[in-house]
Amino acid sequence: MTSSAVLTLILMLSSIGGVGQLDAQAGGLDLGLRYVTRQLSFSMKDSLVLDFAILNSSSRPVGVFAKLGMGYQGGIILHVLDSAGAEVQPPVLAHDFLDLRGMDERKNYFELQPGQFWGTRQSYSVSELVWKAGRYKLLAEYHCPVDSKYAKVANFWGIEHKSVISGELEFIVE
Numbered sequence: 001m002t003s004s005a006v007l008t009l010i011l012m013l014s015s016i017g018g019v020g021q022l023d024a025q026a027g028g029l030d031l032g033l034r035y036v037t038r039q040l041s042f043s044m045k046d047s048l049v050l051d052f053a054i055l056n057s058s059s060r061p062v063g064v065f066a067k068l069g070m071g072y073q074g075g076i077i078l079h080v081l082d083s084a085g086a087e088v089q090p091p092v093l094a095h096d097f098l099d100l101r102g103m104d105e106r107k108n109y110f111e112l113q114p115g116q117f118w119g120t121r122q123s124y125s126v127s128e129l130v131w132k133a134g135r136y137k138l139l140a141e142y143h144c145p146v147d148s149k150y151a152k153v154a155n156f157w158g159i160e161h162k163s164v165i166s167g168e169l170e171f172i173v174e
Contacts, residue, residue: 028058029112029157032119033140033166041172042126044133048171052076052140053119054112054164061111063153065146067102068120071095073145076120081168083135092128098145109152126173133173140166 036049056062068075074096080088102108112118130136141163148158 028056028060028062028114029142029164030055030057031140031142031164031166032117033138033169035169035171036121040170041174043174044127044130046126047123048126048129049121049123050078050138050140050169051119051121052142052166053117054142055117056112056114059114061113061155063109063151063156064112064118065103065144065151065156066108066110066118067099068118069096069098070120070122072143073098075142075144077141077143077163078122078124079139079141080129081137081139085137088130088136090129091131093124094128103146103150106152109156111153111155130173135170135172137168137170139168 032051032053032055034051036051039046042048052068054064054068065075070076070078071093072095078093080090082088099108129138143163144157144159144161146158148156148160151158
């Protein structure tokens with residue numbers, strides 16, 4: 001990871017208001033979600049760039065699956081909510097698939113040390129997320145798609161754990 005990407009994520013975590021609250025039984029992971037730009041109003045032709053960061057907020061290492069993707073098999077699930085809080089079915093939202101061969105490879109597991117984070121930056125066309133103009137909210141969910149029986153590290157955050165949910169980000173489509 002480049003030093004500018006690390007700096008960006010550090011700044012994100014220190015200034016973010018959207019870090020998800022940790023469930024008492026969650027075991028030490030938080031999920032941060034933020035816009036890369038300060039823009040909150042978009043047209044259907046615009047794009048949103050989002051940072052997703054998973055932080056170990058516990059006092060001990062947490063084992064994680066290093067292949068972080070989007071969608072239910074990728075680990076990060078992006079939810080779009082309308083102004084009433086109901087989930088919106090996005091017109092087009094690509095999902096990654098779980099690499100079944102990768103589950104057996106030791107290199108795809110690591111220990112996230114206390115205070116460390118890892119994440120991804122994704123760009124979405126507004127038209128991939130919503131059908132029409134309106135007020136919306138985004139929230140992210142981290143749910144590891146890998147069962148702990150495949151883990152190659154201790155204290156693994158597997159599919160058996162509850163999801164970690166980020167705070168909400170509001171945006172307007174004009």
